[in-house]
Amino acid sequence: MKNKVKMLLRDxxxxxxxVGMVIICSILSxxxxxxxxxxxxxxxxSAFGVMAVGVTFVMINGYRxxxxxxxxxxxxxxxxxxxxxxxxxxxxxxxxxxxxxxLLNGFLVSKVGISSLITTISTMFACxxxxxxxxxxxxxxxxxxxxxxxxxxxxxxxxxxLWFFILLLxxxxxxxxxxxxxxxxxxxxxxxxxxKTGGIHTSxxxxxxFVICSLCACIAGILLAAKMNASIxxxxxxxxxxxxxxxxxxxGTSLAGGxxxxxxxxxxxxxxxxxxxxxxxxxxxxxxTPIVFGIIIILVLIIDKKLKPAQVVNELN
Amino acid sequence: xxxxxxxxxxSFLKDNYIYFALIVxxxxxxxxxxxxxxxxxxxxxxxQVSILGIxxxxxxxxxxxxxxxVSIGANLSFVLTTIITVAYFTTPLYGMIAGLAGxxxxxxxNGYLVGYMGLSPMITTMGMQTILRGVTLLVTGGQFHxxxxxQVEWFKAFGQSEIASIPTQFIMYxxxxxxFQLILTKTLYGRRLSAVGGNPVSSRFSGIKxxxxxxxxxxxxxxxxxxxxxxxxxxxxxxxxxMGEGMExxxxxxxxxxGTSLLGGxxxxxxxxxGVLIIGCMKNGFIMAGLPYYFQWLAQSVxxxxxxxxxxxxxxxxxxQ
Numbered sequence: 001m002k003n004k005v006k007m008l009l010r011d012x013x014x015x016x017x018x019v020g021m022v023i024i025c026s027i028l029s030x031x032x033x034x035x036x037x038x039x040x041x042x043x044x045x046s047a048f049g050v051m052a053v054g055v056t057f058v059m060i061n062g063y064r065x066x067x068x069x070x071x072x073x074x075x076x077x078x079x080x081x082x083x084x085x086x087x088x089x090x091x092x093x094x095x096x097x098x099x100x101x102x103l104l105n106g107f108l109v110s111k112v113g114i115s116s117l118i119t120t121i122s123t124m125f126a127c128x129x130x131x132x133x134x135x136x137x138x139x140x141x142x143x144x145x146x147x148x149x150x151x152x153x154x155x156x157x158x159x160x161x162l163w164f165f166i167l168l169l170x171x172x173x174x175x176x177x178x179x180x181x182x183x184x185x186x187x188x189x190x191x192x193x194x195x196k197t198g199g200i201h202t203s204x205x206x207x208x209x210f211v212i213c214s215l216c217a218c219i220a221g222i223l224l225a226a227k228m229n230a231s232i233x234x235x236x237x238x239x240x241x242x243x244x245x246x247x248x249x250x251x252g253t254s255l256a257g258g259x260x261x262x263x264x265x266x267x268x269x270x271x272x273x274x275x276x277x278x279x280x281x282x283x284x285x286x287x288x289t290p291i292v293f294g295i296i297i298i299l300v301l302i303i304d305k306k307l308k309p310a311q312v313v314n315e316l317n
Numbered sequence: 318x319x320x321x322x323x324x325x326x327x328s329f330l331k332d333n334y335i336y337f338a339l340i341v342x343x344x345x346x347x348x349x350x351x352x353x354x355x356x357x358x359x360x361x362x363x364x365q366v367s368i369l370g371i372x373x374x375x376x377x378x379x380x381x382x383x384x385x386x387v388s389i390g391a392n393l394s395f396v397l398t399t400i401i402t403v404a405y406f407t408t409p410l411y412g413m414i415a416g417l418a419g420x421x422x423x424x425x426x427n428g429y430l431v432g433y434m435g436l437s438p439m440i441t442t443m444g445m446q447t448i449l450r451g452v453t454l455l456v457t458g459g460q461f462h463x464x465x466x467x468q469v470e471w472f473k474a475f476g477q478s479e480i481a482s483i484p485t486q487f488i489m490y491x492x493x494x495x496x497f498q499l500i501l502t503k504t505l506y507g508r509r510l511s512a513v514g515g516n517p518v519s520s521r522f523s524g525i526k527x528x529x530x531x532x533x534x535x536x537x538x539x540x541x542x543x544x545x546x547x548x549x550x551x552x553x554x555x556x557x558x559x560m561g562e563g564m565e566x567x568x569x570x571x572x573x574x575x576g577t578s579l580l581g582g583x584x585x586x587x588x589x590x591x592g593v594l595i596i597g598c599m600k601n602g603f604i605m606a607g608l609p610y611y612f613q614w615l616a617q618s619v620x621x622x623x624x625x626x627x628x629x630x631x632x633x634x635x636x637x638q
Contacts, residue, residue, distance in 0.1 A: 064439075108622060108626075111637045111638065112626050112629065112637060112638070113629050113633075113637075113638045114622065114625050114626065114629065115579065117385075117439050118569075118579065118621065118625060119622070121566070121569075121621075122617075122618040122619075122621045122622050123618065125563075125566055125614040125615075125617065125618045126614065126615055126618040126619070128611070128614055129611045129612065129613075129614040129615035129618070130615070132609070132611035133611060133612070133615075238450070238562060239446070239447050239450070242443055242444070242446075242447050245440070245443075249440075255437060255440065285454075285455075287450070287451040287454035287455055288451060288455075289451065290447040290448065290450050290451040291447070291448050291451035291452060291455075292451075293444075293447050294444040294445060294446070294447035294448030294449075294451070295444070295448060297440065297441075297443070297444035297447075298430065298436070298441060298444045298445070298448075301430075301436045301437065301440060301441060301444070302430075302434065302436065305434060305435065305436060
């Protein structure tokens with residue numbers, strides 16, 4: 001019994017971390033625990049949560065996707081640009097482009113064998129280039145007031161942004177736990193050779209997960225475009241991907257792959273969000289935020305190493 | 318039984334394609350713009366590639382060791398800002414010392430985390446990158462200084478002068494290439510570096526202190542960033558907080574183009590030099606052809622993918638796996 005509790009605690013470290021952060025934040029700022037503030041936190045960070053869901057899939061699969069940030073920005077830009085012609089195009093084009101990017105990432109990583117880091121760094125810069133080529137360094141404004149209402153609106157008391165996050169969490173967790181694809185994802189992430197020997201078509205699984213991740217980035221981009229009813233070229237730059245990665249890694253999904261779930265990711269998203277929120281409330285300079293994120297990531301890596309020293313994180317993956 | 322081994326000797330092409338690539342790139346750009354091959358333009362290119370080149374030397378070592386460093390761009394901004402800020406309040410000499418100390422300190426931290434603690438190089442240096450971005454802004458405190466005046470004159474020599482009409486910084490770069498290639502091929506440390514990158518476990522069993530080797534590789538990288546920062550500070554005489562942004566892609570492209578395998582264990586600083594020249598020509602050529610800077614990101618992304626693909630395909634003998 002004691003062993004089981006120890007094992008559970010070791011995996012679910014995000015729960016005490018989250019609770020601890022809530023306590024610290026309420027001490028640091030009296031405004032923190034108000035309904036208005038908490039609602040605002042969820043509203044501002046749901047899009048990042050959506051991206052984190054996608055990144056979780058790829059990470060359980062044993063890979064990393066750094067292109068989510070700029071892909072999100074690209075989808076926002078595409079949405080705004082094509083909306084001018086036709087509202088439906090403004091949704092279909094980003095979706096199509098993100099599926100293409102996901103397929104490309106998946107193909108290069110699993111079929112060509114290029115490290116996911118290198119592949120997605122290249123895709124990241126390629127997306128960034130396309131953003132600038134399309135928008136010409138200018139912001140693109142939206143055409144439909146209704147779209148902005150949708151992005152900022154509420155349904156049954158919960159903002160539309162949050163609805164998408166919740167929906168993706170539920171659907172995603174169902175995918176991971178109850179479907180064959182989810183099982184195969186864990187298998188490939190755990191030990192790709194064993195999975196192959198077991199008859200799993202590993203490249204198909206990986207490609208699907210990269211597409212899922214890119215689609216999540218697309219949804220996040222459309223959500224953000226709806227919220228601002230505009231897109232700016234610097235959306236998704238310079239280190240949104242780091243923030244999203246921090247959320248997933250902090251939550252407890254292992255960088256080595258094969259372990260993790262969306263509950264962890266939810267915890268990570270909430271924790272990082274309230275850290276950012278309390279720093280805003282305290283009026284901390286905006287450049288302290290990246291320092292805090294970087295330190296969090298490194299601390300999580302160190303703790304991960306101490307807790308699970310035998311785990312080999314394949315760098316070139 | 319007789320065994321006939323018949324294989325076309327294609328290794329010359331494989332090993333030296335980079336030189337052909339440079340010739341092709343120069344040809345394309347000089348066709349696109351008449352003044353590409355002018356003395357003034359060549360001097361400009363040489364001036365511009367020196368910083369990229371020195372940093373590429375350092376990253377070549379890191380990649381040979383089988384590791385990675387994404388924080389070099391942010392480190393450059395940090396060093397540059399430190400140099401100018403310290404030079405503003407004291408003298409350029411103290412600025413230089415501060416820059417060297419700062420760059421090597423960051424290298425030491427990276428080296429400790431990756432080498433001794435065994436953390437993932439990519440993620441760790443990505444974390445350092447975000448930290449450094451924030452720290453750089455912290456150093457300036459929101460103020461953008463620039464240095465000027467007679468006591469600064471000698472400092473300009475690094476970045477703005479010429480020796481026999483070759484930019485000083487380029488001569489420094491050539492010196493770096495020579496020293497690094499020497500270290501790589503002739504010293505014990507160079508051997509250890511290749512061994513660790515090729516197979517860390519077996520190198521440890523051979524008695525090589527792999528953690529220390531990696532640690533020093535990162536300090537060397539920090540030193541390269543510091544020198545590059547000094548040159549840039551000498552050029553601009555102003556604190557540019559986002560100078561290094563995106564530089565990582567340039568450096569990685571140059572090293573990968575130069576044939577250094579991302580799997581570690583092998584590499585060549587001279588071929589990285591050719592990769593650097595290609596990047597420099599591309600950057601310059603794009604501007605001369607009137608294309609905006611972001612087209613280059615697209616070109617570089619494609620180049621990296623293609624070059625790594627070819628490298629992997631030739632190593633395993635199959636195009637796809």
